[in-house]
Amino acid sequence: MKNVRINLGRRSYRIAIGSGLLDRIGDMLAELPVGRKVLLVTNTTVGAIYAGRVTGSLAQAGLEVFQVAIPDGEQYKTLSSAELLYDRAFTAGLDRRSAVVALGGGVVGDLAGFVAATYMRGVPFVQVPTTLLAQVDSSVGGKVAVNHPRGKNIIGAFYQPALVVSDTAALDTLPRRELRSGLAEVIKYGIIGDASFFTWLEDNIHQVLALEPGALAHVIEQSCINKARVVEQDETEQGTRAILNLGHTVGHAIEALAGYGRYSHGEAVAMGTAVAIHLGMDLGMLSREAARRIKNLLHKAGLPTTVPPGLATRDIITAMYGDKKTVGGAITFIIPVDTGRAVIHRRTSEERIRQAIAAARAQ
Numbered sequence: 193m194k195n196v197r198i199n200l201g202r203r204s205y206r207i208a209i210g211s212g213l214l215d216r217i218g219d220m221l222a223e224l225p226v227g228r229k230v231l232l233v234t235n236t237t238v239g240a241i242y243a244g245r246v247t248g249s250l251a252q253a254g255l256e257v258f259q260v261a262i263p264d265g266e267q268y269k270t271l272s273s274a275e276l277l278y279d280r281a282f283t284a285g286l287d288r289r290s291a292v293v294a295l296g297g298g299v300v301g302d303l304a305g306f307v308a309a310t311y312m313r314g315v316p317f318v319q320v321p322t323t324l325l326a327q328v329d330s331s332v333g334g335k336v337a338v339n340h341p342r343g344k345n346i347i348g349a350f351y352q353p354a355l356v357v358s359d360t361a362a363l364d365t366l367p368r369r370e371l372r373s374g375l376a377e378v379i380k381y382g383i384i385g386d387a388s389f390f391t392w393l394e395d396n397i398h399q400v401l402a403l404e405p406g407a408l409a410h411v412i413e414q415s416c417i418n419k420a421r422v423v424e425q426d427e428t429e430q431g432t433r434a435i436l437n438l439g440h441t442v443g444h445a446i447e448a449l450a451g452y453g454r455y456s457h458g459e460a461v462a463m464g465t466a467v468a469i470h471l472g473m474d475l476g477m478l479s480r481e482a483a484r485r486i487k488n489l490l491h492k493a494g495l496p497t498t499v500p501p502g503l504a505t506r507d508i509i510t511a512m513y514g515d516k517k518t519v520g521g522a523i524t525f526i527i528p529v530d531t532g533r534a535v536i537h538r539r540t541s542e543e544r545i546r547q548a549i550a551a552a553r554a555q
């Protein structure tokens with residue numbers, strides 16, 4: 193088992209990465225200062241495969257488990273799903289020391305985390321991510337949220353988990369499209385700050401797609417290390433943490449406009465990264481060669497790098513004004529300047545954005 197530590201003073205925690213960890217969750221949870229009752233939040237798909245093992249492990253450690261499954265899909269990351277979980281927690285008699293455990297992908301983790309942050313003003317929270325995207329990104333760093341029809345993650349909080357347990361064997365049952373979606377965030381870490389990881393991905397992406405255990409464990413560990421480094425510097429995104437939003441300014445707009453669930457989060461982020469690449473070239477900040485390498489790696493991972501024709505540019509731009517990084521009407525973009533470095537570009541002009549979207553359609 194590998195461990196990555198995220199140092200945030202009293203809110204520090206570890207990310208345990210390894211094969212078969214689902215059967216050890218009970219013991220790991222028993223090491224935390226939590227009460228006897230646990231709310232296990234999952235979705236119907238993941239729950240059908242893995243909830244039995246997790247419940248068994250928790251019960252063996254003497255914990256009383258109350259399970260709740262929401263339907264599978266980004267369209268269920270809503271306040272009404274949260275309300276259902278509050279009802280279940282209250283009915284089960286969960287108190288302030290009872291833990292909420294999220295078993296599933298980013299939707300389950302964000303939703304369960306939002307409920308953990310707000311139920312009785314905050315109860316212990318444990319992330320058990322079962323998708324690549326959740327293992328490399330959404331389970332780490334404490335962003336929890338639900339969506340608003342007009343904007344992604346608009347209602348949320350910063351609320352760190354007490355523990356993250358990533359079982360790499362859970363990826364064996366992950367649909368290919370979901371695996372590729374997670375790779376968009378993995379590639380992001382290479383682009384924004386880790387040139388050698390970027391090169392490693394260029395050389396090894398096929399092993400990752402083939403679920404080669406060593407390659408997968410390396411990808412998850414390296415991604416978590418990269419994310420921890422950023423979050424430790426700026427936990428609540430007052431400045432530098434925004435770098436983790438590469439591809440998300442346009443990506444979130446696409447997800448909301450197309451209807452949540454139409455494109456996976458990673459697909460939308462890949463499209464958004466393509467727009468950011470064109471902005472970078474247009475601003476003279478990114479060389480053609482670096483742009484080619486980034487696009488090429490996204491392609492190798494099976495991700496889209498064009499903006500879909502059905503989404504009008506003016507609608508994408510309007511949706512971007514609702515982005516959390518838009519402050520005082522100024523749209524912020526994260527722009528790659530090399531394979532291993534990106535910058536936060538504030539006040540990006542609408543005209544340049546329009547041109548970059550057009551360029552990303554024309555590919």
Ligand SMILES: O=C(O)C(=O)C[C@@H](O)[C@H](O)[C@H](O)COP(=O)(O)O
Binds near residue numbers: 330433516
């Ligand atoms: O953890 C972060 O910070 C990120 O930006 C990671 C993103 O990949 C993730 O999708 C995040 O939820 C987006 O944050 P948001 O604040 O733009 O909603």
Ligand SMILES: [Zn+2]
Binds near residue numbers: 440461
């Ligand atoms: Zn993301």
